Amino acid sequence: MSRIDGRTAEQLRPVTIERGWSKHAEGSVLVSFGDTKVLCTASFTEGVPRWRKGSGEGWVTAEYSMLPRATNTRGDRESVRGRIGGRTHEISRLIGRSLRAVVDTKALGENTVVLDCDVLQADGGTRTAAITGAYVALADAVAWARGKKLIRAGRQPLIGTVGAVSVGIVDGVPLLDLRYEEDVRADTDMNVVCTGDGRFVEVQGTAEAEPFDRKELNALLDLAAGGCADLAALQRAALDETTAATA
Amino acid sequence: MSRIDGRTAEQLRPVTIERGWSKHAEGSVLVSFGDTKVLCTASFTEGVPRWRKGSGEGWVTAEYSMLPRATNTRGDRESVRGRIGGRTHEISRLIGRSLRAVVDTKALGENTVVLDCDVLQADGGTRTAAITGAYVALADAVAWARGKKLIRAGRQPLIGTVGAVSVGIVDGVPLLDLRYEEDVRADTDMNVVCTGDGRFVEVQGTAEAEPFDRKELNALLDLAAGGCADLAALQRAALDETTAATA
Amino acid sequence: MSRIDGRTAEQLRPVTIERGWSKHAEGSVLVSFGDTKVLCTASFTEGVPRWRKGSGEGWVTAEYSMLPRATNTRGDRESVRGRIGGRTHEISRLIGRSLRAVVDTKALGENTVVLDCDVLQADGGTRTAAITGAYVALADAVAWARGKKLIRAGRQPLIGTVGAVSVGIVDGVPLLDLRYEEDVRADTDMNVVCTGDGRFVEVQGTAEAEPFDRKELNALLDLAAGGCADLAALQRAALDETTAATA
């Protein structure tokens, strides 16, 4: 079976990671997974939320959102409706947890990093692109803060790298990195967040149409592990380029 | 290692499923997993939300909430704050998806079932208890509707059973059905929703402290599969008792 | 005339007051007036709201809510609608005022007690059941705090007891403690809150269909006074049992 865009089952879409996209943010990345484009900015500020003051530890959190016309039909703005939807909440929390998994909040000191992940164009896999891009923005913000001596010398708040990819079973075939057309036809849909050394941070599998068995789950995990390894390499390559000229 | 309450690693807490708890609801269950107590009511109404009208298909959805003092320290009411929190949204959506996985919405016809899962007392595993209890309440509501001829003769909207359990790694040991004290100490926390025939509906694993590897993931899935099988037996037993006198 | 459930006009429904219902709260009561069941928890915390700091006085407040399917047809959750309705506000304020009428806030010291009254099942008289149960939960929370030395030795914040009952005129006959079926048919509906020594804390009479005259008002007050005296005896009996094992 060949996929809509000619990829093999275990192949990622073309992924680009454009650092230094915004002149204001301490770290900023425009990440694309095919036609999915997410602007990830990392805002570094001294100080922590009230409930964390005096702990000596920092805080990393994330907010995800979609522009109204990122999708095929226009969605209402959550600011206009006056409420954040369940899906937005869920993804914001997922991104925050995923990044905190590779942060040593003690080494960060009492500083806060907010990752804003705004989907400019959506074509499936927006949350996994967001995590993958946000990690790079976070790395740039941390580098910026170390340059400014806002993090104590010798301390490294990043204790690993993190990326994410979606996998799913479409017409009985496990596929990596689903586009929107594949996603809507998937029986099972899974988002997997991995560290650069291949361990799991989050595994979220959902039976969309038909419950899945252990063998299918294993096939999906295999695919995801491969995709995450590819993404980790792409993140490394992006970060090896000349440092982003930010802030 | 023995657990706080003397259970073995693969043992559930005492589980009770009390049907017909409420005189008003078409199905109602007070489910307890140890000290976790959740009141699950199923409200059956003719008709469907506007976006589904004319489709010939029904709708099943869920709302989860905690009483303010279900927990050790009192939490603010979401009605008073004027917003539903991300966690509540996330769990409500999980319960709804889990139950829809075993519902044939065409057989249900243009009817709606709302599952309200209100945590009266919390001691870990509230979302898994909610799913397990809500299934039984749903089964009673469907039986009620068939008795009232609100579902066409010969149609069976329930195409399987569903239950859920939490698993986690505490001090390096995979454990089934975590109590609150275990949950806060867990490195990895996973909620698994299974059908009665042993397939997966949802797998949500989160590294709370340390990323987990494939071997640990497999051990957790093994434990969860066993727990879900036990819960399916308890659900069957509860439903075999004399029909609840509801509504 | 005999009532639906065979009671006389001046008879309460069977009332039960189950202390220590929740393992977390400092005081907790599941109170039932017939099929009306309300879970009342008293949460005792040190400190007072900002506007009361430094006054040396404590604060007692209440929040009332109904589970969505406590009633015959499911109601929307106020948390989902994003606003508390007028009826909820009104009853929460009534419960708070009623309890403060028997509290010496100076003796309480700078501590706060929040009474949460959640209606699990409704069959008329939920606000009066809530007040009656909340008083017992409050008494347990105060006893707990005295045991913990959070209230100064020799001080007694409770300067009386309080309970409440509904009365109404149905088909021209004044009746005590209306069930839902009676309530909807009542011409006049009145809620009366009394102290244990027979004085009034609140009298709220409303003409639902027909204005009422002084004679009818007097008949209703007579009935209510009798019902409140019965409830005070039941509260005393409940509190005389072995102290609830809470918190």
Add this chain to the structure above:
Amino acid sequence: MSRIDGRTAEQLRPVTIERGWSKHAEGSVLVSFGDTKVLCTASFTEGVPRWRKGSGEGWVTAEYSMLPRATNTRGDRESVRGRIGGRTHEISRLIGRSLRAVVDTKALGENTVVLDCDVLQADGGTRTAAITGAYVALADAVAWARGKKLIRAGRQPLIGTVGAVSVGIVDGVPLLDLRYEEDVRADTDMNVVCTGDGRFVEVQGTAEAEPFDRKELNALLDLAAGGCADLAALQRAALDETTAATA
């Protein structure tokens, strides 16, 4: 004992009822009870809310509000806070119920009257002034609608008149129509809504400091009955003047 403003215990403050205050509303009254001034407008529209369509019956409802600086210290606007407070809700509901007590909704036909009661200046007794003024505005709106043939010939939606007054016990003395300075010092505070023929529509007594006994309650009801009779006469006199030139 003489009162601050020299009144006797059973004397109302100077009451003025100025009809036709607004050029837009179908009925409008600026009512004052001493320094308390409330603008009451009655908006008559054809049609009823969705839940009442097809019933053949009309609807009368009320909304109460205070301008931010109606009081001695400025209060936040509820529109800015984004929520209506409990007190506002409670009073709006009271006004609506009080007026509906003298309306025959069948005779009104499928029309709606909204009474807006906005307190321009507050000095105690704003809810009772609002009810008293709103009745007159309602009467003018009904007369307007009859003139426009929006109400069927021969039908009279008003089946009585309604007014309200506050009473309270200050320093042990029952007083009629409390000013703000008296209100804050009252042990017991009661609002009484009466029809023009002297029956009760609402009786709301609250022990502010000390519970009250039956004798005190009787004294307050006597005072209120007298005050309501005086108000009914003032309403009649106002309505006997040349018809307000409205809308």
Add this chain to the structure above:
Amino acid sequence: MSRIDGRTAEQLRPVTIERGWSKHAEGSVLVSFGDTKVLCTASFTEGVPRWRKGSGEGWVTAEYSMLPRATNTRGDRESVRGRIGGRTHEISRLIGRSLRAVVDTKALGENTVVLDCDVLQADGGTRTAAITGAYVALADAVAWARGKKLIRAGRQPLIGTVGAVSVGIVDGVPLLDLRYEEDVRADTDMNVVCTGDGRFVEVQGTAEAEPFDRKELNALLDLAAGGCADLAALQRAALDETTAATA
């Protein structure tokens, strides 16, 4: 062409400025431009919002609102809808900016003045009436504060006067101070805020039907300048009367 009410093109409606309307506010004015009536209160409080503390400077802000039946058809209350509309926000901001243009916040010291402008009856030009009246209320509140020594001796926070008027092109003719009937027929609508010495604080012109050219713009500005000069004289006259007996 003669106008509906017989005015010439460059003539204001009858303007009245009634000081000391409210007994509570430090400054209060009922201003009317023909049938447009706005109650403007100035609330003077010591202290400033948190973000301004320690700056030594004061703060002046405004809130505008309309009573529901100030207009020909009843509008929903923003407090009931739970949100302030865009128009309200826009006008509140305009009033605040206009008044701050004539305030020396250093001379005011760390004090706050809130101007509440509530439209009791609307007939076009409510925002310009509000600015014109609010200035007078502000002047009275400042005088009050100087009398109370809340502003340091020798300091004068008011560095000018401010008023506002609407202009528009109706059927090709530029007109001053539009009534509602004129406003809805205007091709271009402009609000102009001027200081007493004839300079501009705000110029907001909007093409309602047809874009306007430079010549038309000039004609409107000429008209507005004349109207503002007339209003400045009326403000001076009002303030020259015996000081309002406020607060």
Add this chain to the structure above:
Amino acid sequence: MSRIDGRTAEQLRPVTIERGWSKHAEGSVLVSFGDTKVLCTASFTEGVPRWRKGSGEGWVTAEYSMLPRATNTRGDRESVRGRIGGRTHEISRLIGRSLRAVVDTKALGENTVVLDCDVLQADGGTRTAAITGAYVALADAVAWARGKKLIRAGRQPLIGTVGAVSVGIVDGVPLLDLRYEEDVRADTDMNVVCTGDGRFVEVQGTAEAEPFDRKELNALLDLAAGGCADLAALQRAALDETTAATA
């Protein structure tokens, strides 16, 4: 005086208009005025809001928003705060009015176009860039709809072109198209919206520090007229390029 970036007083920043930026929207433009970047999408849908149904006329509206880190310090998301701020409301309304000034809603037929203007990076003049870009996106959406025969043959809903620019007085010198650093230092700030034939749609001038006189106003209007003419030429040039491949 030379400006920060070497421009003359009457010179625009480099302006780019990139059509077809989004694959989903019927019209989409990434517009930049120097470092200010705004993504404008035009969503064309058949049908109109309820209040316009049956009128035969279409509707054009706009929503403006800023990404949280579009600015130098991160702002809270309005969706998280649960309310749209006054500034956002004001600008959304301005954009909508400006575009409607060049739309013949009868020719549009009962169709709706929503313009979403999301500021990705801000450096002054975001509202004027938004209007300028939104016009081009609207033109593409209208062309798309004509191609799809959603607009009747021979009808042209666009009756002109529209663009906008800011002007201000900085250190006494009138300047065109202010950058953020200039904007914060401006005494007077004005936004001018013009049609392509040089007439005015909106003129909004505000004295930030010092009121301005007629001569200064004239100088600003002269500058703005020149800038708008330049923008109209740039819009024409952008639209003359090969049609954007959208939707």
